[in-house]
Amino acid sequence: MVSAGPGGPPQHRAYLDHAATTELRPGAREAFLEASEVRGNPSSVHSSGRRARAVLDEALAEIGALLRVPRSWLIMTSGGTEADNLALRTVPLGAHAADPARTAVAVAATDHPAVVATAQSLGPAIATRLLPVDARGVLRPEAVERELADGAVSVLSAALVNNETGAMQDLAALAAAARPHGTLVHTDAVQGVGHVPLPSAEDVDLISLSGHKIGAPVGVGVLVAAPEVPFAATSTGGGQQRGVRSGTLDAAQAAAFAAALRETLDEREEQARRTRALAARLREGLLAIDPSARLTLPVDSPQSGHIVHVVFPGADSDALLFLLDERGVDCSAGSACSAGVTQASPVLAAMGVSDERSRGALRLSLGWTSSAQDVEMLLAALPESLARARAVGSLRS
Amino acid sequence: MKVLAAMSGGVDSAVAAARAAEAGHEVVGVHMALSKNRDQTRTGSRGCCTVEDASDARRAADRIGIPYYVWDLSDDFHDLVVEDFLSEYAAGRTPNPCVRCNERIKFASLLERATALGFDAVCTGHYASLRHDGPDGAASLHRSRNMAKDQSYVLAVMGPEAVGRSLFPLGEFETKDAVRAEARARGLGVSTKPDSYDICFVADGDTRGFLERNLGEAPGEILEADGTVLGTHRGTHGFTIGQRKGLGIERPAADGAPRYVVDIDPASRQVVVGAAELLSTSELVAGELISFEPLSPGRTVSAQIRAHGEAVPARILEVPEGAAGSLRVRLETPMRGVAPGQTLVLYDGDRVLAAATLERRA
Numbered sequence: 001m002v003s004a005g006p007g008g009p010p011q012h013r014a015y016l017d018h019a020a021t022t023e024l025r026p027g028a029r030e031a032f033l034e035a036s037e038v039r040g041n042p043s044s045v046h047s048s049g050r051r052a053r054a055v056l057d058e059a060l061a062e063i064g065a066l067l068r069v070p071r072s073w074l075i076m077t078s079g080g081t082e083a084d085n086l087a088l089r090t091v092p093l094g095a096h097a098a099d100p101a102r103t104a105v106a107v108a109a110t111d112h113p114a115v116v117a118t119a120q121s122l123g124p125a126i127a128t129r130l131l132p133v134d135a136r137g138v139l140r141p142e143a144v145e146r147e148l149a150d151g152a153v154s155v156l157s158a159a160l161v162n163n164e165t166g167a168m169q170d171l172a173a174l175a176a177a178a179r180p181h182g183t184l185v186h187t188d189a190v191q192g193v194g195h196v197p198l199p200s201a202e203d204v205d206l207i208s209l210s211g212h213k214i215g216a217p218v219g220v221g222v223l224v225a226a227p228e229v230p231f232a233a234t235s236t237g238g239g240q241q242r243g244v245r246s247g248t249l250d251a252a253q254a255a256a257f258a259a260a261l262r263e264t265l266d267e268r269e270e271q272a273r274r275t276r277a278l279a280a281r282l283r284e285g286l287l288a289i290d291p292s293a294r295l296t297l298p299v300d301s302p303q304s305g306h307i308v309h310v311v312f313p314g315a316d317s318d319a320l321l322f323l324l325d326e327r328g329v330d331c332s333a334g335s336a337c338s339a340g341v342t343q344a345s346p347v348l349a350a351m352g353v354s355d356e357r358s359r360g361a362l363r364l365s366l367g368w369t370s371s372a373q374d375v376e377m378l379l380a381a382l383p384e385s386l387a388r389a390r391a392v393g394s395l396r397s
Numbered sequence: 398m399k400v401l402a403a404m405s406g407g408v409d410s411a412v413a414a415a416r417a418a419e420a421g422h423e424v425v426g427v428h429m430a431l432s433k434n435r436d437q438t439r440t441g442s443r444g445c446c447t448v449e450d451a452s453d454a455r456r457a458a459d460r461i462g463i464p465y466y467v468w469d470l471s472d473d474f475h476d477l478v479v480e481d482f483l484s485e486y487a488a489g490r491t492p493n494p495c496v497r498c499n500e501r502i503k504f505a506s507l508l509e510r511a512t513a514l515g516f517d518a519v520c521t522g523h524y525a526s527l528r529h530d531g532p533d534g535a536a537s538l539h540r541s542r543n544m545a546k547d548q549s550y551v552l553a554v555m556g557p558e559a560v561g562r563s564l565f566p567l568g569e570f571e572t573k574d575a576v577r578a579e580a581r582a583r584g585l586g587v588s589t590k591p592d593s594y595d596i597c598f599v600a601d602g603d604t605r606g607f608l609e610r611n612l613g614e615a616p617g618e619i620l621e622a623d624g625t626v627l628g629t630h631r632g633t634h635g636f637t638i639g640q641r642k643g644l645g646i647e648r649p650a651a652d653g654a655p656r657y658v659v660d661i662d663p664a665s666r667q668v669v670v671g672a673a674e675l676l677s678t679s680e681l682v683a684g685e686l687i688s689f690e691p692l693s694p695g696r697t698v699s700a701q702i703r704a705h706g707e708a709v710p711a712r713i714l715e716v717p718e719g720a721a722g723s724l725r726v727r728l729e730t731p732m733r734g735v736a737p738g739q740t741l742v743l744y745d746g747d748r749v750l751a752a753a754t755l756e757r758r759a
Contacts, residue, residue, distance in 0.1 A: 318466075318468060318469065319510070319513070319514060322466055322514065323514065325464070326425075326464070388513060388514055388515060391513040392510055392513045392514060395506075395509050395510060395513060
């Protein structure tokens with residue numbers, strides 16, 4: 001990534017925060033611009049409307065084909081958070097209305113706040129069961145099945161790839177655990193798509209995807225929902241998209257999403273190979289610079305190759321981010337952020353890492369534009385940054 | 398120099414940061430998040446750590462063209478300022494939390510962190526002037542040209558070492574309007590933002606209610622100096638020396654003159670009231686001396702005990718030797734409403750000589 005430095009020539013910045021947002025793909029930008037010139041509301045019956053509908057239909061058909069589902073399964077949203085909200089609010093409410101015995105949802109304790117906070121907002125009619133993970137951040141299907149055994153859980157949700165650590169869940173095994181109990185399976189695949197294979201639509205009933213994590217613009221996402229999924233009638237209006245999400249459809253965003261998804265899935269295997277090699281170099285370099293650094297996930301645990309989560313004991317994360325930023329490296333502490341104030345990570349807490357031991361965390365995430373130069377820039381900047389971040393860390397009384 | 402500019406989101410710190418950048422320093426803007434419970438929006442002129450303030454500061458930094466970060470100093474702020482405020486009141490003293498915040502947060506926590514990160518100085522929007530006119534270029538602290546806004550009083554507790562690593566670019570402005578005009582000229586959107594007053598962590602402005610919620614009730618007597626009991630109160634922390642209103646005494650004084658709080662004793666929970674003459678003090682006793690230059694008895698100075706109070710002519714009677722002992726100062730004109738816990742700052746003209754904390758009168 002190239003950006004203008006203050007008063008100087010453009011300088012290369014090492015962008016190692018693709019898990020936050022990746023770079024816009026030129027193909028997605030072109031598709032967006034082209035579709036944005038088409039006049040008409042896709043729901044209108046006149047010629048202009050039909051042209052807009054054609055652009056939208058074309059995009060949905062392509063997204064459906066890429067995901068191997070009928071296009072009627074697709075609900076376009078404003079992004080991953082809205083898709084998760086539909087899956088964890090509208091679906092449990094719909095299931096409860098259809099069968100009053102469905103009084104609970106079960107979510108991985110490490111799932112994104114879009115999932116966990118939504119589930120927890122449902123009470124008191126619908127309870128949330130937080131599913132514990134092991135030290136590698138992985139759910140145990142047999143333990144999950146025990147939580148589902150009473151038949152009260154309408155939706156089981158587990159992110160395909162965790163947004164902080166990169167830990168990956170076995171959706172096929174979780175689906176096998178859920179099936180006997182009539183529980184629907186949702187996965188937030190926002191971080192997984194493009195990096196690991198997507199679960200089969202035969203296994204999962206609901207999949208959330210976000211455009212800006214695959215190179216489409218911010219502001220578009222998809223919820224894949226099988227036809228038998230019950231939705232409560234919470235969104236009222238013109239009744240678009242199965243009545244689940246009323247509102248004028250955004251053909252240009254759909255076209256951009258389709259283009260980004262095509263490129264992402266076409267390149268997935270080659271991209272994964274490249275990413276794994278860069279991540280391996282990162283880990284090796286980090287541990288050479290600081291032998292006391294702790295990789296949050298063991299190298300042999302199930303995970304996506306694009307996230308390296310590491311803790312530098314005694315270092316102050318905020319200071320480390322500041323010092324790396326100053327040296328041209330963009331990365332994150334991997335925790336929720338409100339007005340720039342970092343909070344303790346619930347993900348690490350769920351994995352049994354104490355607050356004390358999660359201080360000094362750094363999340364490095366790779367994507368389609370990552371290069372060896374980015375990795376080397378980080379490794380070059382790290383020794384001095386780390387020494388200073390430790391000096392700041394030691395000020396804590 | 399590599400300079401860290403503390404940016405509150407207000408107009409003063411924005412102009413200060415802009416001036417530091419213009420002077421050729423390598424400036425980084427930092428907004429200190431001081432409250433754990435951050436209000437999303439600002440109400441009136443109160444507070445300095447809402448999300449909206451953080452966003453104003455970020456926009457100002459963008460406009461100036463400097464990097465910008467939010468640092469979470471809320472743990473330090475709570476432990477070193479809010480807790481101190483409560484325990485000082487509980488002990489019958491009258492603390493100034495803004496003085497504590499300058500001393501312990503802005504020029505201790507922030508400066509420490511900045512130094513560890515490789516910065517040479519911290520720049521703020523305080524109104525005070527620095528001159529590097531001491532031996533070996535040592536810094537001295539002076540009142541700002543704009544006497545109405547002068548904040549040298551609240552900065553004095555920083556001490557000479559921290560002052561030497563600070564920049565106060567607003568010290569030379571004649572008026573606040575001039576600062577606003579410069580903000581406007583620089584395209585800083587905060588130019589019309591109101592000044593902040595009040596204690597930032599007492600969101601509703603009700604200090605007595607805040608103290609009562611946090612310290613609980615501790616009823617006691619209100620009495621005259623001769624021991625006559627006039628009434629009861631819910632806690633000594635509801636009173637400050639010199640207070641006249643809200644005493645809750647129904648019976649007027651024999652001579653009909655107004656009564657004031659003249660002494661507070663948290664140990665016996667007694668609040669003593671009396672006539673205005675009893676409030677007058679012509680000798681100040683203070684500890685925790687921080688001096689900018691060696692002091693000696695007999696020296697003529699001026700003494701100030703409130704941020705917006707007047708300085709009165711005074712003479713130093715006694716200077717503590719080492720950590721023990723107290724600073725004693727004789728006032729040429731007696732002062733009223735002197736309360737333990739207040740900060741005493743001594744000046745030679747416009748130059749700050751020392752800061753110390755007033756002790757309980759003998």
